[in-house]
Amino acid sequence: MSHAPDTDDEFAYIKWLRSELPPQTPRLELGPGDDAAILRVEQKERLVLKTDSVLEGQHFILKAPGVHLKEVQGPAATPEEVGRKALCRCLSDIAAMGGVPIACMAAVALPRGAGVKLREQIFLGLSKACATYGVSLAGGDTQSWNGPLMLNVSLIGEMQGERPAIRGGAAAGDVIAVTGSLGGSILGHHLRFEPRLTEGRFLVRHGVSAMIDISDGLSGDLARICEESSRRYEVGADIAAEALPVSKAARRLAKLEGQGGERALEHALHDGEDFELLFTAPAFRWQRIVREWPFDTPVRALGVVRERKKGEPAIRLLRKGEAQELALKSYVHKL
Amino acid sequence: MSHAPDTDDEFAYIKWLRSELPPQTPRLELGPGDDAAILRVEQKERLVLKTDSVLEGQHFILKAPGVHLKEVQGPAATPEEVGRKALCRCLSDIAAMGGVPIACMAAVALPRGAGVKLREQIFLGLSKACATYGVSLAGGDTQSWNGPLMLNVSLIGEMQGERPAIRGGAAAGDVIAVTGSLGGSILGHHLRFEPRLTEGRFLVRHGVSAMIDISDGLSGDLARICEESSRRYEVGADIAAEALPVSKAARRLAKLEGQGGERALEHALHDGEDFELLFTAPAFRWQRIVREWPFDTPVRALGVVRERKKGEPAIRLLRKGEAQELALKSYVHKL
Structure with missing residues (x-):
């Protein structure tokens, strides 16, 4: 690794970028530096497209000499983590379609006068993450x-013969399941999560009926699956509190807030940026998924999709045999 | 056209967006609203990829009650013009490859509390421009x-069997030519330019050796063609001052500055954001281009590519039979 040139000349910077690129697919006939890039597709294909931005103050707080965060606010981000996060957020969406990522483009807006280190570290974080995935x-x-x-990443992937897993395919009777554990992402997971690419790929091959990555929180993202799947008839979801994979971070966060298990459960239900896969599958497919699951990442059934009758809540939480309506407290983007 | 809902709820906004989309290609199997979009490619293909951001204060100044610009600063932009410009900047790059655009994605960061009108108008400007192109x-x-x-657009296009026109293909003896007229873009052209898509397509079919869209200024972008084309031997460019298509806006801008034709020529040579196509072609191909040129857009030869001997300047400006070195004063991005 070399260091970026300490000059404000864009062309010197681009020359350095070109020397620090991740391993590039031979299908990329023309990479950075011309008017546009050229990527070869060898056959009939379904492409997966995604764009996403990470914004300072919204998705991260930059580590800096004057910045001191409380423990409940989680760690400040290094510029490398910002680069990594921007890519991995897109990858998590590609994973939720069951796609295979191919190439990305990155657009960065730097605070004027921020200095060479910032852009160098952001780029290296992005480039390393590109190499990893x-x-x-x-x-x-x-x-x-x-x-x-501001760092925007746009990503192109492909389905390589599989059908994409959309949000709107859940049917009454399907099992609801989730990878990993949930809640408390603010304590660091939101900067260091693993996009569930291989898991997503396995799941589309095993015929899941709907899939989403949890970015706004389990309750909100499950509600979205139900809403998008309410076509021929309305569907809702019942999930069991006992089945929820509450993360260690959710427990730690509840403790930092001076509270206990009930609060940890709320974090698992509503916190954003878990970047785990939430999916539904017919029961016979779910059985096969569990039997053949080859990953270290845990996978767990949470409940079932049901037909939602008039007046019934979208999501019910089952606790000690009782069903209560689950309020949707998860992250809502305010425009 | 309906108006965007006046609420800060992201989902209500997305619902409105979906009702105001441009005509969509049937190849787009899954559009906005899921984790990612799905686009079909029917055969072996070269894809063209581009990302670009327009930033407030850099690429436009928003029209607002308190904003009064001097005439030499050009007009403030409406939100619709911002949406249009973000798309058209990407289209201009696709044009410079000779590609055909298919689909785009847009990522917007709005100043908090800006209100519903701003995002509505940006989106409508973008959506209308999508429909146009x-x-x-x-x-x-x-x-x-x-x-x-901030508005970022990423674009995917395809070559449909043509070879992309890169920057690095110019050879000694090639004619240098340009579409349209140059300079003074700040007076309004930079918000209302036409991306030269059909012209670019015609030019790749007619075997241009190198092509770029003029975004940083003729002198700088021509220098870039020369630099990228200096592989087996160094190449430079000679252009004739008399041949330069100086725009009316360049003349008007010079006048506003209290100066004359010399200053107008400088604007044509160095101003950014013309978004015209600058290209090179072997002489026999150039003759055919001129003969068969079917567009209202003018096209004009400026000079020739030459082998650049040691100590010679990259670009020489020929005036009244004399060759002088052309200083590269065009727009340089300061990082």
């Missing part, structure tokens, strides 16, 4: 402005 | 933050 870096755009740090 | 809107990302307005 086999993603080529096809192009990008680096600019400075009188604004906070 | 036959681009589907595959997906996006809308967020608010404590920062200025």
Whole structure:
């Protein structure tokens, strides 16, 4: 690894970028540096497309000499973690379709005068994450402005013969399941999560009926599956509190807040940025998924999809044999 | 056209977006609203990929009650023009490859509390421009933050059997030519330009050796063609001052600055954001291009590519039979 040139000349910077690219697929005929990039597709294919931005103050707080966060606010992010997170958020969405990522483009807006280290570390974080997940870096755009740090990643992947797992395919009787454990992501997981690419791929091959990655929180994202799947008839979900994989971070966060298990459960139900896969599958397929599951990542059934009758809540939480309506407290983007 | 819902609920906004999409290609199997979009490719293909951001204060100044610009600063932008510009900047790059655009994604960061009108108008400007240029809107990302307005567009196009026109293909003896007229873009052209898509397509079919869209200024972008084309031997460019298509806006801008034709020529040579196509072609191909040129857009030869001997300047400007070195004063991005 070399260091970025300490000059404000864009072309010197691009020259350095080109020397620090991740391993590139030979299908990328033309990478960064021309008007646009050229990527070959060898046959009939379904492409998966995604764009996502991480914004300073919204998705991360930058580590800096004057920045001191309380423990419940979680750690400040290094520029490398920002680069990694921007890519991995997109990868998590590709995973939720069951796709295979190929190449990405990155657009960064740097606070004017932030210095060479910031852009160097963001780029290296992104480039390393690209190498980790086999993603080529096809192009990008680096600019400075009188604004906070913004990093946008757009990603192109492909289905390689599988049918994409959409949100709107859940049917009454399907099992609801989730990978990993949930809640308390703010304590660090939101910067260091693993996008569930191989798991997502396994799941589309095993015929899941609907899939989403948990970015806004289990309750909200489950509600979204139910809403999108309510076509021929309305569907709702029943999930069992006892089955919820409450993460250690959720428990630790509840403790930091001076509270106990009930609060940890709420974190698991509503916290955003878990980036785990939430999916539904017919019972016979679920059995096969569990039997053949080859990953260290846990996978767990939470409940079932049901037909939602008039007046019934979208999601019910079953606790000690009782069903109560689950309020949707998960993250809502305010525009 | 309906108006966007005046609520800060992201889902209500997305529902409205879905009702105001441009005409979508049937190849877009899954558009905005799921984890990612799905686009079908029917055969072996070369895809063209581009990302670009427009940043408030850098690429536009928003029209607002308190904003008064001097005439030389050009007009403030409406939100619709911002949406259009973000798309058209990407389209101009696709044009410079000779590609055909298919679909785009848009990521917007809104100043918090900016109100519903701003996001509505940006989206409508983008959506209308998509309809104009036959681009589907595959997906996006809308967020608010404590920062200025940012709009990123990523675009996917395809070559449909043609070879992409890269920057690095110019050879000694090639004619240098340009579409349209140059300079003074700040007076309004930078918000209302036409991306030269059909012209670019015609030019790749007619075997241009190198092509770029003029975004940083003729002198700088021509230098880039020369640099990228200096592989087996160094190449430079000679252009004739008399041949330069100086735009009316360049003349008007010079006048506003209290100067004359010399200053107008400088604007044509160095101003950014013309978004015209600058290309090179072997002489016999150039003759055919001129003969068969079917567009209202003018096209004009500026000079020739030459082998650059040691100590010679990259670009020489020929005036009244004399060759002088052309200083590269065009727009340089400061990081």
